[in-house]
Each structure stands twice: as C-alpha cells, then as structure tokens.
Amino acid sequence: MTERTTRRPGAEADVIDALVGIAPGSPLDAIRARRPEARAQAQASYRALFAPDAPGDVTAAERFAVGAFVAGLHDDAAIAAFYVALLGDSGASTELRDAVDAAAAEATGRGPYGSYPAGPLSRENTAGPAYRVSAATRRKLGPRLAAAFEHVHLLVFHPRDAAPAALQTLLDAGWSTTTIVTLSQIVAFLSFQIRVVVGLRTLADRS
Amino acid sequence: MPETVLVPPDHTAPVAFTRAQLEWLPWLEPLAVEAMTERHMASLVDAARVKSPYFRLLARDPDALEARTRTDKDIFYNPDAGLPRAERELAAAATSRFNGCVYCASVHSRHAATYSKREADVQRLLDDGVGADLGERWNAIVAASVALTATPMAFGPEHVERLRRAGLDDLAISDVIHAAAFFNWANRLMLSLGEPAVAG
Numbered sequence: 001m002t003e004r005t006t007r008r009p010g011a012e013a014d015v016i017d018a019l020v021g022i023a024p025g026s027p028l029d030a031i032r033a034r035r036p037e038a039r040a041q042a043q044a045s046y047r048a049l050f051a052p053d054a055p056g057d058v059t060a061a062e063r064f065a066v067g068a069f070v071a072g073l074h075d076d077a078a079i080a081a082f083y084v085a086l087l088g089d090s091g092a093s094t095e096l097r098d099a100v101d102a103a104a105a106e107a108t109g110r111g112p113y114g115s116y117p118a119g120p121l122s123r124e125n126t127a128g129p130a131y132r133v134s135a136a137t138r139r140k141l142g143p144r145l146a147a148a149f150e151h152v153h154l155l156v157f158h159p160r161d162a163a164p165a166a167l168q169t170l171l172d173a174g175w176s177t178t179t180i181v182t183l184s185q186i187v188a189f190l191s192f193q194i195r196v197v198v199g200l201r202t203l204a205d206r207s
Numbered sequence: 208m209p210e211t212v213l214v215p216p217d218h219t220a221p222v223a224f225t226r227a228q229l230e231w232l233p234w235l236e237p238l239a240v241e242a243m244t245e246r247h248m249a250s251l252v253d254a255a256r257v258k259s260p261y262f263r264l265l266a267r268d269p270d271a272l273e274a275r276t277r278t279d280k281d282i283f284y285n286p287d288a289g290l291p292r293a294e295r296e297l298a299a300a301a302t303s304r305f306n307g308c309v310y311c312a313s314v315h316s317r318h319a320a321t322y323s324k325r326e327a328d329v330q331r332l333l334d335d336g337v338g339a340d341l342g343e344r345w346n347a348i349v350a351a352s353v354a355l356t357a358t359p360m361a362f363g364p365e366h367v368e369r370l371r372r373a374g375l376d377d378l379a380i381s382d383v384i385h386a387a388a389f390f391n392w393a394n395r396l397m398l399s400l401g402e403p404a405v406a407g
Contacts, residue, residue, distance in 0.1 A: 155399055194360075202366070
C-alpha cells in the first residue's frame with residue numbers, strides 16, 4: 001500500500017519527524033530546530049488530541065477512527081497507513097476498522113468548495129457534494145460516529161458551507177458542546193499536521 | 208438540559224473579503240468567565256483572550272487550545288531569520304482567501320498590509336482572489352500556499368523550486384509551509400464554530 005515504510009513512533013516520538021523521515025542531524029532537523037516551540041507544540045497538540053491525559057467523553061477508538069478517516073480523505077498513503085495502524089492499536093473492532101475504510105472510499109473528493117453569503121462573492125460559489133454515510137457503513141459506525149464523519153467531510157472539503165444546523169446534528173447524535181470542540185480540533189489539527197508532513201517531505205526530496 | 212446551538216444576535220454578515228475589523232459570533236456556548244478554572248485560564252496563554260468568545264469556546268479542550276496557540280505563536284512570531292513576518296501573514300491570508308474564511312482573511316490581510324506596507328497588493332488578493340498578480344515573489348508564496356491548501360494536496364517540487372528562484376532559502380520555505388498549514392487548522396475552526404459579523 002505504501003512505498004515508504006514508516007516506523008510507528010511511541011508516544012514520545014515526534015510524529016511529523018517520523019512521517020517525513022527526518023533523521024537527527026539532517027538539514028530538515030536543523031530547520032525544524034529553528035522553530036523549537038512550533039515543533040514541540042505541534043507534537044503536544046497531537047498528544048492532547050490522540051493521547052490525552054483526560055480523554056473526557058471521546059474514546060481513543062473514536063479519536064483514531066476520525067483520524068484515520070481524515071487522513072484517508074487527504075489521499076496520502078503513508079499518513080493514512082499511520083493513522084489506520086493506530087486505530088487498530090486503539091482497541092477498535094474489526095467492524096469499525098472496516099467501516100472507516102469504507103467511509104474513506106465513499107467520501108473521496110476535492111476541496112475546497114462551497115458557497116458564500118449572497119453578494120459579490122456568490123460568483124465564486126463552487127458546488128460539491130455533502131457526504132451522507134451509506135446505510136451499510138452507518139450500521140457499522142453507529143449513529144454517533146456516522147454523524148461525526150459527515151461533519152468531518154464538511155470540515156475537510158467544504159468548510160465554508162458550515163452552518164449551525166451541522167452542529168445541531170452532532171448534538172442530536174450524542175455529541176456535547178465540549179466534545180464537538182474536541183472533534184473539530186482533531187479534524188482541524190490533522191489538516192495542519194498532514195500539510196506540514198507533505199510540505200516538508202517535498203522540501204526534503206529537493207534538498 | 209440538552210445542549211443546543213446558539214442563535215447569534217441580529218448582525219450584518221460581511222459579503223466581501225475585507226481588511227476591516229470584524230467580530231466573530233459563536234454557534235456553541237463558550238465557557239462563562241466565572242466558570243473557568245485555572246487550567247482553562249492558563250490554556251488561553253494570553254490572559255486578554257478571556258474577552259474572546261472564540262478562545263473561551265476552544266478552552267473547553269484546554270490542552271488542545273494551549274498547544275494550538277503555542278504552535279501558532281512560534282510559526283508567526285519567531286523572529287529568527289526565515290520568512291519575513293509580512294510574508295508569513297501573506298501565506299495565512301492567501302490560505303484563508305482560498306478556503307473562504309472571511310474572518311481569518313480580515314485579520315491576516317491587515318497584518319500582511321501593516322508589515323509589508325503593500326496595502327494595494329494585499330487588497331488585490333482579497334478582491335480578486337488567489338490568482339491576483341502581486342509580483343513574482345508574492346505570487347510564488349500564494350501559489351505554494353494554495354497548492355498545499357487543496358485537498359488532496361497539490362504541493363510539489365515545482366513549488367519548492369519556484370520559491371527558491373524567488374529568493375527563499377529552505378528555512379523560509381519551511382515557514383511558508385507552516386504558515387499555510389496552520390491556517391488550514393485555524394480556518395476550519397473559525398468557519399465551523401461561528402460566523403463573522405461587521406463590527407458596530
């Protein structure tokens with residue numbers, strides 16, 4: 001599936017370094033060392049969202065199911081494989097792992113698209129689909145994660161279409177205000193982490 | 208009591224990208240100031256942010272907020288070489304323009320204009336979008352930010368080479384990557400948890 005073999009880091013290994021393949025003493029290692037807080041706090045963000053001290057009401061399997069789905073939508077084999085492996089380690093059932101694979105295959109797209117409030121920007125409105133989880137995948141995900149995945153697709157591909165109704169759907173599916181913040185942070189953070197990995201990997205390949 | 212979304216008060220939504228100061232109205236209940244623990248307060252990093260409904264909403268997951276904010280500050284404020292602040296802000300504004308985050312674009316286009324003194328070019332990015340001609344160095348930064356912002360990502364070696372030809376060293380290119388990547392984080396929170404309003 002992946003041409004790059006990525007060794008899965010332990011809880012303390014830097015995920016971006018591992019996914020880019022940054023070796024100690026390499027040019028990219030020196031560049032990242034010039035922004036030490038960004039490096040450390042990007043990793044602290046990963047820990048806060050995927051290995052939190054206080055997991056609250058979002059389980060590890062839910063966090064990694066969302067993570068694996070987000071990574072799958074970004075269509076980068078190595079990063080997706082990393083999060084799929086962690087989903088397996090999180091205690092997720094085979095059924096859930098299958099459902100995440102199925103959802104990622106159903107929900108592929110190209111972003112960003114979406115609409116603006118009526119006015120001069122309307123000419124930039126770009127149509128695209130809102131994802132609805134298929135009945136078969138919904139049965140395996142359950143209603144709470146199915147609602148989350150539909151929201152994840154919105155955030156990944158067409159965030160400017162966001163509206164209060166999307167949040168109400170999450171509340172109705174059993175997410176609280178606080179767990180919606182965590183869910184949103186997981187998707188938004190991965191949108192960052194994945195792009196840093198892809199950007200730095202491209203830079204490393206041209207060094 | 209079951210939680211519900213908030214209905215923002217009557218307001219005027221901005222219908223164009225602008226460098227004007229906007230407000231942001233949450234769709235979910237921020238923490239009440241009097242309900243915030245020491246941990247919640249510390250997660251704001253800057254105490255003054257307690258006035259912001261956006262940060263008091265994100266403070267519901269304090270560890271995630273604090274790490275987010277400290278990542279943000281080093282990417283944009285670290286003065287050690289690399290990309291000048293004005294161009295880090297340009298990458299943030301271009302990313303926000305492309306994703307369609309009117310609020311984020313307003314803040315970071317103001318910063319880009321302030322630090323670069325190139326108000327007309329920044330305004331052209333807002334008015335005409337990410338295809339505006341801003342001169343080759345800025346065009347290269349905008350194009351790289353946009354390619355990295357597309358999902359799936361369209362960023363490739365040609366973007367690195369164009370940035371190098373425009374005079375950026377690898378630390379500066381890494382700064383472009385981080386600034387654009389960070390606004391893919393920020394835009395998604397700002398766009399999906401509330402909405403901008405014309406101040407007043």
